[in-house]
Amino acid sequence: DAIIDFDLYLYDTQPATLVGLHQEFLSCGRLDDLAMVHAGLQALLQSQPGEMTQVLAVFDNEETGSGTKQGAASPILKNLLERIVLAQGGTMEDAYRCLEKSFMVSADMAHALHPNYVEKHDPTNHPKMGGGPVIKINANQKYVTDADSAAVFAEICRRAQVPCQYFVNHSDMAGGSTLGNILTAQMPIRGVDMGNPMWAMHSVRETMAVVDHEYVCKAFTTFYNI
Numbered sequence: 121d122a123i124i125d126f127d128l129y130l131y132d133t134q135p136a137t138l139v140g141l142h143q144e145f146l147s148c149g150r151l152d153d154l155a156m157v158h159a160g161l162q163a164l165l166q167s168q169p170g171e172m173t174q175v176l177a178v179f180d181n182e183e184t185g186s187g188t189k190q191g192a193a194s195p196i197l198k199n200l201l202e203r204i205v206l207a208q209g210g211t212m213e214d215a216y217r218c219l220e221k222s223f224m225v226s227a228d229m230a231h232a233l234h235p236n237y238v239e240k241h242d243p244t245n246h247p248k249m250g251g252g253p254v255i256k257i258n259a260n261q262k263y264v265t266d267a268d269s270a271a272v273f274a275e276i277c278r279r280a281q282v283p284c285q286y287f288v289n290h291s292d293m294a295g296g297s298t299l300g301n302i303l304t305a306q307m308p309i310r311g312v313d314m315g316n317p318m319w320a321m322h323s324v325r326e327t328m329a330v331v332d333h334e335y336v337c338k339a340f341t342t343f344y345n346i
């Protein structure tokens with residue numbers, strides 16, 4: 121009788137497991153997108169203070185459309201960034217100028233080439249597990265990546281001394297979207313969509329390469345230190 125109401129969901133409660141001949145893979149639930157959240161938080165904590173304002177924005181409800189007060193389609197990030205400028209004595213014009221000078225890394229996991237479903241990938245690009253972060257490109261603008269932002273992130277990876285790969289949607293197969301274009305529809309920020317390669321995205325247990333997580337942590341730390 122003391123319970124007024126509740127939200128009830130089912131979860132895989134088994135702990136994460138290292139698998140593979142050399143335990144080179146990590147298997148667990150919700151790697152998409154908690155792996156990127158962990159990497160971003162680790163990078164922010166390890167980065168050095170600089171002249172630029174360093175932001176880690178983590179949103180809820182991405183897999184269900186982002187249309188909630190805590191989702192990316194809400195104005196929460198735009199409002200917070202504007203308030204930071206105003207709290208420092210700036211004006212709205214200053215806030216607009218800051219946005220124009222900003223760069224966003226929209227970090228969401230990427231589909232790695234699966235040996236059982238090679239036909240699902242564009243034949244010109246095959247992101248592989250263990251091959252480093254993946255820059256994601258979509259001709260229908262479901263990803264915010266363009267030539268400018270792809271070059272920026274590739275340079276970040278070069279400075280971090282980690283490899284990077286590319287993913288382009290198969291031309292006759294619809295793909296998903298990310299938070300990048302939702303956010304840039306509200307704020308004119310340069311940005312790139314990227315993520316680590318993985319298998320079985322959205323399944324109860326997903327799989328990624330351990331070394332890719334190490335790579336992306338280095339890349340994100342380098343980004344925050346620029």
